[in-house]
Amino acid sequence: MSKSLLIISRQAPWSGPGAREALDIVLAGGAFDLPIGLLFMDDGVFQLAPHQDAKAVQQKDLSANLQALELFGVEDVFACRHSLDERGLVPPSSAQPLSGEGISTLIDRYDQVVTL
Numbered sequence: 306m307s308k309s310l311l312i313i314s315r316q317a318p319w320s321g322p323g324a325r326e327a328l329d330i331v332l333a334g335g336a337f338d339l340p341i342g343l344l345f346m347d348d349g350v351f352q353l354a355p356h357q358d359a360k361a362v363q364q365k366d367l368s369a370n371l372q373a374l375e376l377f378g379v380e381d382v383f384a385c386r387h388s389l390d391e392r393g394l395v396p397p398s399s400a401q402p403l404s405g406e407g408i409s410t411l412i413d414r415y416d417q418v419v420t421l
Contacts, residue, residue, distance in 0.1 A: 309340035311415035314349040324352055327421040328370040335377030342381030342415060343374070344408065345400060350388045353397045371399065383411060 312331050316323035327343070334341035345353055352371065374382060384400040385408060396402040403411060412418055 307339050308416035309342070309414070310334055311342045311344060311412060311418045313344045313346055313418065313420040314352065315345075315347040315420060317348040317351040320348065323421040324349065325370070328352075328374075330419070330421075331379055332370065332373060332377050335374070335379040338378065340415075341379060342383065342411070343379065344383045344385070344403075344411065346385040346388050346408075348388075348392075350384050350392060350394055353384060353389075353400055354394055355397070374399070383408075 314327035318324045331343045382400045386402040386404045
């Protein structure tokens with residue numbers, strides 16, 4: 306049986322390669338039917354903000370990657386409620402918001418956890 310993997314994405318989509326790498330790992334895991342989850346925390350929740358203009362900051366748009374999660378069988382997508390609230394973001398329907406205890410329980414569910 307495959308070990309499960311949780312990716313925690315903490316970088317804003319425009320702050321460097323970490324956000325894209327996190328999504329690439331999750332999509333690859335989904336393509337190989339790996340039990341995988343994705344948690345957005347800290348500035349990583351900015352990846353969930355609608356209507357981003359990646360060209361304005363000379364970056365590649367990650368919205369297509371986010372939309373592809375479901376196509377790759379990735380259903381476990383979460384966002385830190387505290388991080389969303391701090392940044393004035395509304396939880397998107399594509400990510401289940403979790404508070405502190407929920408995040409701890411989520412992390413305990415997975416065999417491996419990688420933070421980017």
